[in-house]
Amino acid sequence: MKSVDPRARLWLAAATIAAGLLCATVVSIPLAEHRGSIAASWLRLGFRPACHQITHRCLDLGAGPLPICARCAGLYAGAFCGLLVTLLGGRRFQPRFRWLVAAAAPSVIDFIFGLVHLPTLANWPRFALALLPGLLAGLLLADAVSQLADAHHDETGETRIT
Amino acid sequence: MDHELKEESMDTKAPSMLLPALIAGGSFGFVSGLPISNCACCLWAAGAGFLAAFLYSKNCRSAGSVFDTGKGGVLGLLTGIVFGVVGAMVNSVFSLLTGGLDIASMREAIDANPMISDPEAAEQALQLFESVGPMFFILAMALLWIILGVLFAALGGLIGGSAFKVTAVPPNSGGGWSASPPPMAPGGNEPPPPPPAGPAATF
Numbered sequence: 001m002k003s004v005d006p007r008a009r010l011w012l013a014a015a016t017i018a019a020g021l022l023c024a025t026v027v028s029i030p031l032a033e034h035r036g037s038i039a040a041s042w043l044r045l046g047f048r049p050a051c052h053q054i055t056h057r058c059l060d061l062g063a064g065p066l067p068i069c070a071r072c073a074g075l076y077a078g079a080f081c082g083l084l085v086t087l088l089g090g091r092r093f094q095p096r097f098r099w100l101v102a103a104a105a106p107s108v109i110d111f112i113f114g115l116v117h118l119p120t121l122a123n124w125p126r127f128a129l130a131l132l133p134g135l136l137a138g139l140l141l142a143d144a145v146s147q148l149a150d151a152h153h154d155e156t157g158e159t160r161i162t
Numbered sequence: 163m164d165h166e167l168k169e170e171s172m173d174t175k176a177p178s179m180l181l182p183a184l185i186a187g188g189s190f191g192f193v194s195g196l197p198i199s200n201c202a203c204c205l206w207a208a209g210a211g212f213l214a215a216f217l218y219s220k221n222c223r224s225a226g227s228v229f230d231t232g233k234g235g236v237l238g239l240l241t242g243i244v245f246g247v248v249g250a251m252v253n254s255v256f257s258l259l260t261g262g263l264d265i266a267s268m269r270e271a272i273d274a275n276p277m278i279s280d281p282e283a284a285e286q287a288l289q290l291f292e293s294v295g296p297m298f299f300i301l302a303m304a305l306l307w308i309i310l311g312v313l314f315a316a317l318g319g320l321i322g323g324s325a326f327k328v329t330a331v332p333p334n335s336g337g338g339w340s341a342s343p344p345p346m347a348p349g350g351n352e353p354p355p356p357p358p359a360g361p362a363a364t365f
Contacts, residue, residue: 038282038286049306049307050204050310072204094324100325140321140324140325141320145231147230147232147327148232148320151232
């Protein structure tokens with residue numbers, strides 16, 4: 001397991017902050033709408049091409065449904081956790097593709113059940129199932145960002161700090 | 163020096179990114195544009211970038227070229243453009259054919275959507291729709307589709323670049339590809355031992 005180059009941490013921190021902001025936006029939209037913000041409603045519309053937004057499939061944290069479904073929320077939250085774990089741990093995890101497939105399998109099965117109108121999971125279990133593939137994708141993304149940062153520093157001729 | 167020459171030779175052999183981008187972006191973009199398939203959400207775009215990375219890594223492996231996250235990101239961007247254009251076109255055509263862009267059906271959709279809880283926001287959306295017309299909405303939606311497609315496909319390409327990376331092994335290190343022919347075994351006509359199953363790859 002490689003360690004994250006200290007300068008690559010800046011890139012990683014930027015990616016983690018961006019993912020955190022995305023998650024925070026998702027959670028804050030129903031809260032802002034609850035307080036009468038019209039901008040939040042428009043922001044909710046902005047998520048429309050990224051998610052079906054079927055109300056009964058979205059988590060409700062008390063102020064109304066989130067602008068994305070439970071599965072998407074799990075993926076986003078998991079990816080954020082993956083980036084955060086790499087940033088805080090300072091280690092680059094490189095999960096194998098087969099792990100990603102295994103982690104995504106339960107969500108895929110649930111998705112197929114939904115397509116053929118078989119009983120599917122409730123929102124919170126669906127969210128929990130999506131966390132793991134999201135986490136692995138986040139770890140891979142963190143590895144990719146670190147590699148990009150390393151390549152950039154190599155190109156600019158900066159010496160690597162080990 | 164030898165290593166530089168080898169890397170240069172590998173770069174010139176790099177396969178084209180266009181075909182994987184067209185296959186992955188085109189197929190996933192088409193499916194995502196269908197009105198029944200929005201249930202997989204952003205995963206269509208990310209999946210397109212990921213699939214393109216998988217296809218390209220196979221091409222790189224057979225061509226003896228390097229595939230890393232940088233290339234994965236670029237490939238994801240390219241795939242996202244194809245995905246966005248195809249998806250937006252298919253979606254627009256279906257919207258026009260099914261008549262889902264007239265003011266009556268728009269009002270119906272807004273009334274039926276409990277997500278839009280604020281009547282003032284709903285009225286604003288309807289007024290905007292009436293004033294600018296359906297073509298503006300089609301173009302705005304297409305633009306949003308392309309932007310999100312590029313964004314998510316680039317992420318998928320980056321993740322794919324990390325998952326399927328094909329790295330070059332320096333020459334004379336006992337593995338990987340070399341631009342020069344493999345050395346013969348000393349003192350015999352026996353062919354050299356076969357190379358390993360592939361270059362260092364995490365997949």
